[in-house]
Amino acid sequence: MTIPVAIIGAAGLPVGRHQARKGETPQALEHELLAEVVIDAVAGAGIGKDMIDALVFAIPRAYTQQLYYCTFIANFLRLAVDGIVGEVQGNGMTGGLAFDQAAMMIASGRAKVALALGSSFETAVDSAEHMNRSMRATGDIDFHTPFGFTPIAWYAMDAMRYLHDSGASRADLASVAVKNRRHAGLNPLAQYRDPITLADVLAQRPIVAPLGLYEVPPRSDGAVCLVLARADLAKDLGRPHAIVKGRGFHHEGAHQINERPSDMTAFQACRRAGQAALGEAGLAAADMDLAELYAPCTIVEVLAAEALGLVPRGRGAFASRDGETALGGRIPICTSGGCLSRGHPPMVTPLYGYLEIFEQLTGRAGARQVADAEHAIASCELGNYNAAMIHVFEGRA
Amino acid sequence: MTLPIVDRPGARPWPPRVSSFTRPFWEALAQGRLLTTRGKTGRQLTFPPKPFCPHSWEREVEWVELSGRGTLYSRTVVHAAPALFAAEAPYQVCIVDYDEGIRVATRLIEAPEDIRLDSRVETVVLRYSDGPLFAVRPA
Numbered sequence: 001m002t003i004p005v006a007i008i009g010a011a012g013l014p015v016g017r018h019q020a021r022k023g024e025t026p027q028a029l030e031h032e033l034l035a036e037v038v039i040d041a042v043a044g045a046g047i048g049k050d051m052i053d054a055l056v057f058a059i060p061r062a063y064t065q066q067l068y069y070c071t072f073i074a075n076f077l078r079l080a081v082d083g084i085v086g087e088v089q090g091n092g093m094t095g096g097l098a099f100d101q102a103a104m105m106i107a108s109g110r111a112k113v114a115l116a117l118g119s120s121f122e123t124a125v126d127s128a129e130h131m132n133r134s135m136r137a138t139g140d141i142d143f144h145t146p147f148g149f150t151p152i153a154w155y156a157m158d159a160m161r162y163l164h165d166s167g168a169s170r171a172d173l174a175s176v177a178v179k180n181r182r183h184a185g186l187n188p189l190a191q192y193r194d195p196i197t198l199a200d201v202l203a204q205r206p207i208v209a210p211l212g213l214y215e216v217p218p219r220s221d222g223a224v225c226l227v228l229a230r231a232d233l234a235k236d237l238g239r240p241h242a243i244v245k246g247r248g249f250h251h252e253g254a255h256q257i258n259e260r261p262s263d264m265t266a267f268q269a270c271r272r273a274g275q276a277a278l279g280e281a282g283l284a285a286a287d288m289d290l291a292e293l294y295a296p297c298t299i300v301e302v303l304a305a306e307a308l309g310l311v312p313r314g315r316g317a318f319a320s321r322d323g324e325t326a327l328g329g330r331i332p333i334c335t336s337g338g339c340l341s342r343g344h345p346p347m348v349t350p351l352y353g354y355l356e357i358f359e360q361l362t363g364r365a366g367a368r369q370v371a372d373a374e375h376a377i378a379s380c381e382l383g384n385y386n387a388a389m390i391h392v393f394e395g396r397a
Numbered sequence: 398m399t400l401p402i403v404d405r406p407g408a409r410p411w412p413p414r415v416s417s418f419t420r421p422f423w424e425a426l427a428q429g430r431l432l433t434t435r436g437k438t439g440r441q442l443t444f445p446p447k448p449f450c451p452h453s454w455e456r457e458v459e460w461v462e463l464s465g466r467g468t469l470y471s472r473t474v475v476h477a478a479p480a481l482f483a484a485e486a487p488y489q490v491c492i493v494d495y496d497e498g499i500r501v502a503t504r505l506i507e508a509p510e511d512i513r514l515d516s517r518v519e520t521v522v523l524r525y526s527d528g529p530l531f532a533v534r535p536a
Binding site for chain 1: 479
């Protein structure tokens with residue numbers, strides 16, 4: 001890992017419910033929509049397609065009909081490369097792993113330009129049916145699934161413990177959803193943009209107590225492409241870009257739960273990975289101008305922000321309530337609208353996070369631009385943040 | 398000591414698979430006993446039971462019985478359930494720290510929706526038509 005890496009282009013499909021029910025016509029086809037996004041991202045980077053050396057895909061949802069998606073797309077776009085073509089998979093971290101692998105191809109000298117890309121389509125399958133599958137992704141399918149755990153049930157248990165320990169109220173926690181919706185209202189890629197009030201959030205039907213409908217992730221489809229390049233090439237191109245300054249990863253060796261009692265809301269993996277990423281960057285949490293956190297539920301944003309040191313432990317919900325984490329506040333978090341309002345196409349959600357950081361650090365974020373944004377931090381995770389991958393970025397005009 | 402048995406209607410929505418190794422766990426559970434394993438040398442408990450110690454990787458393990466008593470670390474009420482569990486929704490699930498020093502995740506029954514964390518709980522066997530599961534309830 002010696003050659004510095006930059007993001008030089010990014011494009012995404014507006015997140016939303018694009019997929020048609022099986023058997024209906026017309027269908028929204030993943031590869032058609034992804035191809036448009038790739039062409040936009042590469043054009044924005046100011047390079048030709050012949051400069052691309054590597055294609056690292058987030059594996060699509062199991063609902064995507066086209067198999068061998070990565071080589072299919074390489075053919076669809078007639079991209080011949082010497083570096084690598086492949087798909088990576090890692091639960092909610094999938095998009096982050098695609099980005100990380102693309103960055104490593106460049107850092108190792110095996111590619112000068114690499115794409116991190118993918119699509120995640122699932123909205124034709126209703127939630128209850130989808131959960132018959134997703135319930136098998138958390139815990140042990142013979143010792144936890146039989147009790148009826150769902151992925152967000154684990155986050156709900158984080159929330160219950162956090163409210164018990166921190167003294168924050170459910171309304172304090174719910175303020176995260178209001179804040180993120182306000183951010184999403186300024187983001188053309190966001191799925192939900194109409195403003196909501198705290199009363200609206202608290203009035204929603206319960207999903208997993210204490211979290212209601214607006215505090216858990218929506219169902220979303222998305223397609224996104226990041227263009228990464230050697231930093232020297234990025235400089236030569238003469239366009240604004242974002243340098244990858246630091247990277248950290250930690251897995252606790254736990255899958256939602258470890259039989260040894262621990263402080264579940266401390267998000268230790270996030271803390272360790274964050275320290276590693278900031279250390280490599282030579283920066284501190286206080287140097288960050290914004291953060292784009294992988295947070296499917298309100299509570300997750302609070303706990304990840306605390307673990308990264310963006311807000312003090314036990315104060316994350318209060319910081320949201322008091323506007324510290326909103327645009328215009330001390331440390332804006334999820335200026336895209338986050339999983340809750342920008343939307344959450346799970347296999348590519350982290351890529352949408354890097355896209356937001358790229359736009360912010362290159363001054364293209366329009367009405368949601370953080371003034372003079374120079375440094376940003378991004379997170380993504382596996383399971384109940386049992387693993388975290390953290391990247392720190394620096395903008396270059 | 399055996400655990401109280403609570404009868405449940407119908408079959409388990411997601412019946413666990415039983416291996417040669419885990420069969421003693423499920424057979425004991427049906428008899429009202431909650432078991433797990435620990436390494437014979439290191440004596441470190443694990444849950445679910447495993448044919449080795451995940452901490453030390455020693456392969457010689459022994460079965461031990463748990464009291465089933467502990468404190469409620471966290472919980473939630475699942476209102477939006479997988480289709481397979483729709484008939485049981487809403488239901489409570491939880492994380493419990495057993496007195497023996499191990500943490501498990503299970504179903505919480507017979508508890509008010511405002512049950513306080515750190516409350517004492519006890520384990521019961523849920524007897525379905527096709528086999529057992531377990532749960533905790535307020536002690």
